[in-house]
Amino acid sequence: MASPPRFVEDYLLYLLARASHVASAGFHARLKERGVAVPVWRVVATLHGAERGETVGALAAACLMQQPTMTKLLDRMAEDGLVKRRREGRQTRILLTRAGERLAGDLIPEARRHEAALLARHAEAAPALKALLRGIVTPSG
Amino acid sequence: MASPPRFVEDYLLYLLARASHVASAGFHARLKERGVAVPVWRVVATLHGAERGETVGALAAACLMQQPTMTKLLDRMAEDGLVKRRREGRQTRILLTRAGERLAGDLIPEARRHEAALLARHAEAAPALKALLRGIVTPSG
Numbered sequence: 001m002a003s004p005p006r007f008v009e010d011y012l013l014y015l016l017a018r019a020s021h022v023a024s025a026g027f028h029a030r031l032k033e034r035g036v037a038v039p040v041w042r043v044v045a046t047l048h049g050a051e052r053g054e055t056v057g058a059l060a061a062a063c064l065m066q067q068p069t070m071t072k073l074l075d076r077m078a079e080d081g082l083v084k085r086r087r088e089g090r091q092t093r094i095l096l097t098r099a100g101e102r103l104a105g106d107l108i109p110e111a112r113r114h115e116a117a118l119l120a121r122h123a124e125a126a127p128a129l130k131a132l133l134r135g136i137v138t139p140s141g
Numbered sequence: 142m143a144s145p146p147r148f149v150e151d152y153l154l155y156l157l158a159r160a161s162h163v164a165s166a167g168f169h170a171r172l173k174e175r176g177v178a179v180p181v182w183r184v185v186a187t188l189h190g191a192e193r194g195e196t197v198g199a200l201a202a203a204c205l206m207q208q209p210t211m212t213k214l215l216d217r218m219a220e221d222g223l224v225k226r227r228r229e230g231r232q233t234r235i236l237l238t239r240a241g242e243r244l245a246g247d248l249i250p251e252a253r254r255h256e257a258a259l260l261a262r263h264a265e266a267a268p269a270l271k272a273l274l275r276g277i278v279t280p281s282g
Contacts (some may be wrong), residue, residue, distance in 0.1 A: 006190040008248055012256045012267075014186070015274040016161040020208070021205050023277050024154050045155070045186065049147040063244070065163050108148055115153045121279050122273050126153075132266050133156040136164050136259065 003047035027114040031107075039063060039073055040109060044082065044096065048104040053086065168255045172248075180204060180214055182248060185223065185237065188243040194227065194236035 009016045029065045032042050042063040047054060054062070060070035074094060079081045082100035086093050096104060149155045172182050183204040188195060195203070201211040215235055218224045223241035225233050237245060260267045 007252075008187050008189075009275075010271065011252065012260065012271065012274075013165050015163070015271055015278060016157065016164055017205060018203075019274040019277040020154070020157040020161045023157055027154065030229055032249075045152070046149050049228070052195075054142070062159075064158060085147060100212040104148075109245055110213060111148075111152065111154070118277065119153065122276060125269055125273050130151065130153065132263050132270050133153075134150075135158040137156060 009129060023118055027111060036107065039065065043077060044100055044104045044107065045074065047083065047094065047096045047100065048108060053093035055091055055093060059094060112133060166261055168252060171251060177248065180206065181218060184214065184218060185241055185245045185248065188235065188237045188241065189249060191203060194234035196234060198230055
């Protein structure tokens, strides 16, 4: 029954997309239980530790969303008291409010536990994997 | 100016989602030039080399799509002559037509070239990366 390996089974883009989907499923289910939408989590996680905040454009890029969608999301998150806007010269920067920081402080330890469980079987290879993914995320030159 | 690393910069799920997005962007632009929608490419790539074809459910899972969406997509691809349905007992299996195989035969070498360029800077680590991603995609036990 041995057959040649199928293209997709060895194709990086397929493996990345599947791994991202499978790896996220467990944590996204947990977010749903807590009533936190995935895009809200992404914004909160991205803004956590960003002392000067982020522009809407940078947030949209980091969260893999279109800028107009991000603007609407930030309007809702501002109404919910999770983010605030601050003008800096000609830029508007988005920052977490204290409630937003509290939400990040609740969710990030859960995210880290989820990640640790996922990587437990790959503990030795994990730093190399992350370095490689970082290399793909940030193309040189 | 050294500040502690931000959570997202070292978070596996973020790195996977970003790497998948960034790595796919170039090839997806190429598909657009050729007038091939990304979901059509995914179906064609998944069916390539699957001699007995796939069920709609397996295709939906492999292509990260909902089953009703996949059914509609397959209707359009059947009209375009790229796939055919074959009954096998109580199952319906989807297979590439010869035109579908030709499209796969055109696109897969391009996908492999794109992948090779992407991995060129990571040639030594690539097999370990793929093994690790496969481990995430196929959880044990």
